[in-house]
Amino acid sequence: MSDSEQTAESEAAATPHQAAESAESATERTGRGPVDDPILRVENLVKHFGGITAVDGANFQVERGSITGLIGPNGAGKSTTFNCITGVYDPNDGAVVFDGTDITGRDPHWVANQGLVRTFQIARELPEMTVLENMMLAPKNQLGESLWRSVVPIARREVVDQEEQLRERAWEMLEFFEIDHLAGEYAGNLSGGQRKLLELARALLTDPEMLLLDEPMAGVNPSLEKKLLSHVHELQERGYTFLLVEHDMDVIMNHCEHVIVMHQGTVLAEGDPADIKSNEEVIEAYLGGEI
Amino acid sequence: MSGSSKLDGENAGNSLNPLEETDLPQWASDLVLIAGIVVATYAMFAIIGLLTGVGLNETVGFMRLVTFFAAVYALVVLALNLHWGYTGMFNIGVAGFMAVGVYTMAFLTASPDGSPAGLGLPIPIGVVGGMIAAGLVGLVAALPALRVRADYFAIVTLGLSEIIRLALLSGSLRSVEVGDTEYGTGGGSGISYTPVDSVIPWLLERPIIGFAGDQLFALGDMVGIESSIIQSGLYTGVLLLFVVAFYLFLTRIAYSPFGRVLKAIREDELAARSLGKNTDRVKITVFVVGCALMGLAGILWMGSQSRVNPDSFMPIVTFYIFVALIVGGSGSNTGSIVGAFVFAAFLWQGPRFIRSIVRANVDVRAPQTIYDAGVELAAGDPLPLLGYVIGTLDELRFVLVGVVLIVLMIWKPDGLLGHRKELAAATDLSRRPTATDGGDTDE
Numbered sequence: 001m002s003d004s005e006q007t008a009e010s011e012a013a014a015t016p017h018q019a020a021e022s023a024e025s026a027t028e029r030t031g032r033g034p035v036d037d038p039i040l041r042v043e044n045l046v047k048h049f050g051g052i053t054a055v056d057g058a059n060f061q062v063e064r065g066s067i068t069g070l071i072g073p074n075g076a077g078k079s080t081t082f083n084c085i086t087g088v089y090d091p092n093d094g095a096v097v098f099d100g101t102d103i104t105g106r107d108p109h110w111v112a113n114q115g116l117v118r119t120f121q122i123a124r125e126l127p128e129m130t131v132l133e134n135m136m137l138a139p140k141n142q143l144g145e146s147l148w149r150s151v152v153p154i155a156r157r158e159v160v161d162q163e164e165q166l167r168e169r170a171w172e173m174l175e176f177f178e179i180d181h182l183a184g185e186y187a188g189n190l191s192g193g194q195r196k197l198l199e200l201a202r203a204l205l206t207d208p209e210m211l212l213l214d215e216p217m218a219g220v221n222p223s224l225e226k227k228l229l230s231h232v233h234e235l236q237e238r239g240y241t242f243l244l245v246e247h248d249m250d251v252i253m254n255h256c257e258h259v260i261v262m263h264q265g266t267v268l269a270e271g272d273p274a275d276i277k278s279n280e281e282v283i284e285a286y287l288g289g290e291i
Numbered sequence: 292m293s294g295s296s297k298l299d300g301e302n303a304g305n306s307l308n309p310l311e312e313t314d315l316p317q318w319a320s321d322l323v324l325i326a327g328i329v330v331a332t333y334a335m336f337a338i339i340g341l342l343t344g345v346g347l348n349e350t351v352g353f354m355r356l357v358t359f360f361a362a363v364y365a366l367v368v369l370a371l372n373l374h375w376g377y378t379g380m381f382n383i384g385v386a387g388f389m390a391v392g393v394y395t396m397a398f399l400t401a402s403p404d405g406s407p408a409g410l411g412l413p414i415p416i417g418v419v420g421g422m423i424a425a426g427l428v429g430l431v432a433a434l435p436a437l438r439v440r441a442d443y444f445a446i447v448t449l450g451l452s453e454i455i456r457l458a459l460l461s462g463s464l465r466s467v468e469v470g471d472t473e474y475g476t477g478g479g480s481g482i483s484y485t486p487v488d489s490v491i492p493w494l495l496e497r498p499i500i501g502f503a504g505d506q507l508f509a510l511g512d513m514v515g516i517e518s519s520i521i522q523s524g525l526y527t528g529v530l531l532l533f534v535v536a537f538y539l540f541l542t543r544i545a546y547s548p549f550g551r552v553l554k555a556i557r558e559d560e561l562a563a564r565s566l567g568k569n570t571d572r573v574k575i576t577v578f579v580v581g582c583a584l585m586g587l588a589g590i591l592w593m594g595s596q597s598r599v600n601p602d603s604f605m606p607i608v609t610f611y612i613f614v615a616l617i618v619g620g621s622g623s624n625t626g627s628i629v630g631a632f633v634f635a636a637f638l639w640q641g642p643r644f645i646r647s648i649v650r651a652n653v654d655v656r657a658p659q660t661i662y663d664a665g666v667e668l669a670a671g672d673p674l675p676l677l678g679y680v681i682g683t684l685d686e687l688r689f690v691l692v693g694v695v696l697i698v699l700m701i702w703k704p705d706g707l708l709g710h711r712k713e714l715a716a717a718t719d720l721s722r723r724p725t726a727t728d729g730g731d732t733d734e
Contacts (some may be wrong), residue, residue: 059635106310107564108561108564109569112567113567116568118565123563124561125559127553130712130714133720136551143378144548144549145568147544149549150544150550151547159548163718167716183721210536
């Protein structure tokens, strides 16, 4: 890869990289009916574990540039669906199509390199690496990830140059999430909420198109939650797409444009938050009859 | 410890102003650290040796031996640190990969007329061939083994290492007739071959090196050091060059994006995969490279011998290498070298030095059993007990190693240098874009 390409790529992450129009159309969308411009399509997804069917023919689409919520009672198959989408599990049946590419059953790293990056329910920071090291790990197509380039003297010069560019991006991202004061700290020493921020910041450095956030607000205090949500909205304006699993109904109802409800491995209902709130079936299955 | 880490633990929050840091770069302070430990230890041995009447030749010979073991241990420990310290791959089959390297080298260089016969190729080809063979066996082991979880991976490597040793020992591979020549492993008696350290006399016949060598021998003669010690000292010097080469190679890996992926695999492989890192490819690469280095280290270790047999590759060898790595602090190349040196000087050779001191000063005889020694002690004569301890010192070292490990696990579980922050990046990460004054790096 030439230097100019590399620069172009790193700029793409720092600045809005999607056309603003897609974000606009997403916010104006009513959320009813078929999705106009799906970035992610999950079709008849099935996953068994022994005799248990965790996901039983789940079908849904995620609109490009939207913040979509995935809810459902415990055991509804949300996390399994996430794991099937991101390649952690190999689904038994069905298809996952991301941005026109079939990613069904591909390896997690391959999926991530397509621009579909996830975070975890319990943050998976790399505890004995510093926050900055965690960040520097993320960017794609690092020259120095090949052994010989890191070792051979002349080739290493390019690696060092790229490292300097990446370092700049890493610091910018840390500043954006206001955790730059923790840069030199071991990630394992961070609080739960800070780890969530770190994980999101780290995921963003991979230049994703779409982020899958598994319970991003779990264990996060209200003020940090507010901050996280404002980051999510800011990033949406830059063109990123979000799919989040969340149990906090306030977050789902106030911040998602589209909500998908899973129950017993299938999609029970989907629509905009107001519809979901008044959907009898959903109330029955999930919201416990009344809210 | 070195004080050069810019992001030291306790003041990480406010030490991110790199322009105020004026101390040495990491590699320089590491060099000072290693040199300091080595020089202090040698000075101590020299002073104690000369004061207690051990004699110059024995003291120098002892230090030569310490250096030799420190060097060979450093080579293997550095290779193991790549597997375990950086990548978290629990390889407890180190001895097996060393065996593959040494046996391949022996087979390639052994005389075609020998029994068992070899190919009679030059030593450099044997060395490179040994490395490649160890790497290939590593590849064969890695492909299925990396599919299993960490602890099962350890069992696979241990099993493989024992399979290799037992295969070398087995009667059916002892001698295989190909054409009219008897090839094979030689079973328990092994293969004899050209020792690697025969490069030293060869080098001493070259014009410039030979001249320098003559001066060295003359100097040794003047001070009163035997030429055999100098001769083997020269081979130890070659080993030290290899240690430096290993260290530079592995440090480059450590301070690079590749090294960052290795650390990420150690910390949380799924997280690394979810960030788009092809961890399988990286793990296989690292495993093969590490095994090749282990093969080379084995060749150099056995380099002063002209015969190799399977007894040199018992699982206990792997255990010692792990002890040295744990003492130094896994995850740090500098720690690996310090650990290898401390292990060689204090745990491995140190007790033998004490024996020399005792023998130089007291005329002790060793009683048959510790009971006899106890009886004599009760009778008021402590010397037989001392004699017993000296006589069984090689066995008592096992106890010493165990005690040191226990103490270390309690007081310093990370090893001597394991707590350091060695940031895996090819550039100084603490330099913030806003505070930067241009693109200088500390590569």
